[in-house]
Amino acid sequence: MAETTLAPPEVQAETLLDSNELVLNMGPQHPSTHGVLRVILKLDGETVLGTDCVIGYLHRGVEKIAENRTFQQFAPYVDRMDYVAAVSNGLGYCMAVEKLLDVEIPPRAQAVRVILTELNRLASHLLWLGTHALDIGAITPVFLCFREREEVLKIFENYCGARLTTHAFRIGGLQYETYDTFEKECLEFCDLMEQKLKEYHDLLTGNRIWVRRTKGVGILNAADCKDYGVTGPLIRAAGVEWDLRKAQPYCGYENYDFDIPTAETGDTFDRYMVRMEEMVQSCRIIRQAVDALPEGPIKGKVGKVIKPPPGEAYVSIEAPKGELGYYVVSDGSLNPYRVRVRPPSFVNLGALDKMCRGSLVADVVAIIGTIDIVLGEVDR
Amino acid sequence: MPCEPWEGDLPAALQDRFGERLGRVVLLGGQKLLVADIAAALEVLSCLKQEHGFDYLVDVTAVHWPDKAEQFEIVWTLYSYSANERVRLKAALAEGQLAPSVTALYSSANWLEREVYDMFGIEFKDHPDLRRILMPDEWEGFPLRKEYGIVQQDSDWVRENLKIESAQ
Numbered sequence: 001m002a003e004t005t006l007a008p009p010e011v012q013a014e015t016l017l018d019s020n021e022l023v024l025n026m027g028p029q030h031p032s033t034h035g036v037l038r039v040i041l042k043l044d045g046e047t048v049l050g051t052d053c054v055i056g057y058l059h060r061g062v063e064k065i066a067e068n069r070t071f072q073q074f075a076p077y078v079d080r081m082d083y084v085a086a087v088s089n090g091l092g093y094c095m096a097v098e099k100l101l102d103v104e105i106p107p108r109a110q111a112v113r114v115i116l117t118e119l120n121r122l123a124s125h126l127l128w129l130g131t132h133a134l135d136i137g138a139i140t141p142v143f144l145c146f147r148e149r150e151e152v153l154k155i156f157e158n159y160c161g162a163r164l165t166t167h168a169f170r171i172g173g174l175q176y177e178t179y180d181t182f183e184k185e186c187l188e189f190c191d192l193m194e195q196k197l198k199e200y201h202d203l204l205t206g207n208r209i210w211v212r213r214t215k216g217v218g219i220l221n222a223a224d225c226k227d228y229g230v231t232g233p234l235i236r237a238a239g240v241e242w243d244l245r246k247a248q249p250y251c252g253y254e255n256y257d258f259d260i261p262t263a264e265t266g267d268t269f270d271r272y273m274v275r276m277e278e279m280v281q282s283c284r285i286i287r288q289a290v291d292a293l294p295e296g297p298i299k300g301k302v303g304k305v306i307k308p309p310p311g312e313a314y315v316s317i318e319a320p321k322g323e324l325g326y327y328v329v330s331d332g333s334l335n336p337y338r339v340r341v342r343p344p345s346f347v348n349l350g351a352l353d354k355m356c357r358g359s360l361v362a363d364v365v366a367i368i369g370t371i372d373i374v375l376g377e378v379d380r
Numbered sequence: 381m382p383c384e385p386w387e388g389d390l391p392a393a394l395q396d397r398f399g400e401r402l403g404r405v406v407l408l409g410g411q412k413l414l415v416a417d418i419a420a421a422l423e424v425l426s427c428l429k430q431e432h433g434f435d436y437l438v439d440v441t442a443v444h445w446p447d448k449a450e451q452f453e454i455v456w457t458l459y460s461y462s463a464n465e466r467v468r469l470k471a472a473l474a475e476g477q478l479a480p481s482v483t484a485l486y487s488s489a490n491w492l493e494r495e496v497y498d499m500f501g502i503e504f505k506d507h508p509d510l511r512r513i514l515m516p517d518e519w520e521g522f523p524l525r526k527e528y529g530i531v532q533q534d535s536d537w538v539r540e541n542l543k544i545e546s547a548q
């Protein structure tokens with residue numbers, strides 16, 4: 001382990017001779033690190049002076065693998081990055097290659113993509129809510145959230161046979177037509193979800209322990225969010241009304257009526273409220289998409305062999321965790337020359353140190369939970 | 381891929397200021413792309429941030445072109461919240477040449493530049509904490525260089541730390 005530099009020199013000078021100073025290692029095997037994240041904490045008593053993240057335990061070289069696979073062969077690999085929101089990963093990658101190919105996606109495929117992506121956003125937020133509450137000490141929500149998430153996974157399973165790493169989309173559109181009761185099940189799930197969200201609010205929103213553990217904890221204001229490149233629910237909780245689905249609509253999101261929930265202070269409680277409201281908005285989008293689901297083909301004009309002309313494109317989408325971007329370079333061959341994934345979890349985790357400094361050691365757990373990281377995506 | 385000249389106030393202002401140091405100012409497949417000299421890159425980025433409101437550094441990455449004289453291409457992606465506009469800046473870099481660090485302009489550059497260093501071995505001048513981020517600190521070699529094989533590994537490191545003959 002190389003020597004780590006944690007606090008700025010002036011803080012170090014102040015605390016160098018202080019006997020209270022302690023370096024505490026948290027993880028990589030720690031239940032609240034959501035995978036294998038190691039955080040080296042520098043503490044003065046209970047107060048965090050600085051943190052250093054050690055990541056890479058799940059590094060599989062996804063970007064290297066891409067260069068050694070064809071464009072289609074690489075598509076299932078992206079699901080293994082953010083494995084709780086595999087559909088979003090797949091959407092971003094397919095859209096980037098489609099941009100290189102300059103191919104039009106039929107409206108039915110677009111609408112089904114929106115439905116599945118929003119269902120996946122709900123599944124991702126449910127998993128976040130359950131584990132985040134669990135980290136803070138509320139045991140019940142995780143069982144409820146997993147119960148509802150199961151319904152989403154059932155829809156995925158009925159649609160494409162897989163529950164988590166779905167590989168639901170193909171370059172150019174969809175592989176599978178929807179099944180007979182697809183629309184009905186989606187609408188039923190929205191009904192269920194709206195009812196259950198009330199239950200979660202009853203459990204947590206007014207709960208005094210929950211409020212005291214989250215209010216004023218891990219504040220990241222709008223200016224810092226922009227400085228650290230933090231996106232998604234974190235920047236919205238800091239009061240910036242910015243969502244790529246509205247700012248630069250893709251996949252037909254401009255056709256749906258939905259709001260961007262925001263909050264003001266950018267603390268852990270605000271991020272909780274923003275994500276809760278996002279689930280409501282996702283249900284709204286799913287309802288509209290199901291109601292107006294167009295008929296027609298599900299695949300654009302894409303050949304069996306995908307060989308984009310030489311060029312490059314950066315395409316990004318609003319994944320559940322923030323801006324997920326794909327920078328794909330083609331040299332005109334069957335394999336991508338370079339695929340760069342701009343992962344929201346990795347960039348958002350970069351702000352952990354900023355959010356933790358000055359807070360209590362117990363809050364670090366709450367802050368890691370509120371960033372909503374998936375280590376598969378941080379490490380790729 | 382369709383490539384057309386990028387016209388408007390912003391490209392005109394940049395071309396006025398940087399002249400020949402800005403190689404290309406184009407719309408590549410509709411996406412705004414600037415190509416600059418590596419020596420001017422920091423100044424261009426600073427100008428984009430401070431004078432044109434590009435307050436969000438989305439990504440820093442690199443592409444390796446082993447056959448070119450200047451092997452590496454560094455790619456910065458910027459976004460402006462106020463203008464809802466995205467710009468990509470590229471600059472070519474030879475092996476061993478230092479890239480400018482933009483950590484003073486954007487805090488997000490810290491980890492992103494560390495990853496570029498980790499994967500390509502490109503060093504950033506004035507980076508406060510340039511060390512590996514995803515690979516182990518003692519790892520030999522830079523995996524995203526083209527000459528690095530798909531099953532290649534640092535066998536000594538694997539033997540020493542994982543106590544196995546091969547990770548493959």
